Amino acid sequence: MSSIPKPLIALYRPQIPPNTGNIARLCVALATPLAIVGKAAFTWDEKQLRRAGLDHWQDLHFRHFPRWRDFAQEMKERRVIAITKVGEHSLFDFGFAAGDILLFGNETAGLPPSLLCRLSFRVRLPMWGPVRSLNLSNAVAVTAYEYFRQMYVQGFSFSEQHPQRTWYRRLVDRQGG
Numbered sequence: 001m002s003s004i005p006k007p008l009i010a011l012y013r014p015q016i017p018p019n020t021g022n023i024a025r026l027c028v029a030l031a032t033p034l035a036i037v038g039k040a041a042f043t044w045d046e047k048q049l050r051r052a053g054l055d056h057w058q059d060l061h062f063r064h065f066p067r068w069r070d071f072a073q074e075m076k077e078r079r080v081i082a083i084t085k086v087g088e089h090s091l092f093d094f095g096f097a098a099g100d101i102l103l104f105g106n107e108t109a110g111l112p113p114s115l116l117c118r119l120s121f122r123v124r125l126p127m128w129g130p131v132r133s134l135n136l137s138n139a140v141a142v143t144a145y146e147y148f149r150q151m152y153v154q155g156f157s158f159s160e161q162h163p164q165r166t167w168y169r170r171l172v173d174r175q176g177g
Contacts, residue, residue, distance in 0.1 A: 004148060004151045004152065005098035005099045005151065006030070006031060006032045006033065006099070007032060007096070007099065007100050007101065007102050007144065007147050008032070008033050008034075008035055008075070008078070008099075008100075008101045008102070009023065009026075009027055009032055009033070009034050009035070009102050009104070009140060009144060010034075010035040010036075010037055010071070010080075010101055010102065010103045010104070011023065011034070011035070011036050011037065011104050011106075011136075011140075012037045012038055012068075012103060012104065012105050012106060012111055012115070013037070013038040013039060013040065013041065013105075013106045014036060014040050014041065014042075014106055014107070014136070015040070015041040015042070015106045015107045015108060016041075016042075016107050016136070017042045018137075019107060019135065019136045019137045020036075020040070020042075022137035023136070023137050023140050024056070024057070024060050024062070025056050026137070026140060026141055026144065027060060027061070028056040028059045028060050030144055030148065032061075032144065033061040033062070033063070034060060034061070034062050034063075035062070035063045035064070035065060035071065036062075036063075036064045036065070037065045037068055037071045037103075038065075038066070038067065038068060039066070041106070068115065075101055078099055078100065078101050079097055079099075079100045079101065079120075079121060080100075080101045080103050080119055080120075080121065081094075081096070081100050081101060081102055081103060081119075081121045081122075081123055082103050082105075082111055082115075082116055082119045082121065082122045082123065083102060083103065083104050083105075083123055083124075083125070083139060083140075083143050084105065084110055084111050084116060084122050084123070084124060085110065085124055085125075085132070085133055086110075086116070086122065086124065087122040087123040087124030088122050088123075088124075089121075089122065089123050089124070090123070090124060090125075090126050091123055091124065091125050091126065091142070091143060091146055092126065092146070094121075094123045095150065096146070096147045096150045096151070098151065098154075100147065102140070102143055102144065102147065103119070104136060104139060104140055104143075106136075107135075107136050110133075123143075125139055125142060125143065
């Protein structure tokens with residue numbers, strides 16, 4: 001068994017700092033790179049962004065592409081999977097491939113139609129209740145874990161790291177155990 005190939009999680013013009021911070025933290029947890037495509041609607045020093053990412057920013061593999069054209073040119077050899085509520089394929093029926101790019105639109109408009117029509121793979125997250133969409137960080141988490149589940153089923157292996165939990169150590173020290 002070989003090690004699970006990582007996807008690239010890409011956010012197109014994200015707007016809400018805590019969502020991007022949560023996604024960054026998820027990327028660190030999954031050892032998966034994060035790319036921001038286009039201009040974010042916030043600055044990188046916003047308090048909510050930093051708080052959501054906690055103390056994991058130094059471990060994030062991150063790139064910013066100011067324009068879609070730059071991103072598309074550099075990633076032209078990889079499949080770009082648009083995760084969109086207007087996708088033709090359900091997340092549960094779509095077959096991910098090693099190294100796919102998982103592209104998500106922003107929180108209010110999603111991916112623009114002019115971009116969607118240029119992408120060959122459009123996947124939706126099934127929703128049975130009366131909601132328009134899921135929170136962006138939730139959608140990224142569900143999709144990323146489905147990607148990894150499929151890679152594991154395809155025969156790739158993974159090994160988890162178990163970092164020292166400082167909060168647990170402090171709790172045990174206080175309780176004398």
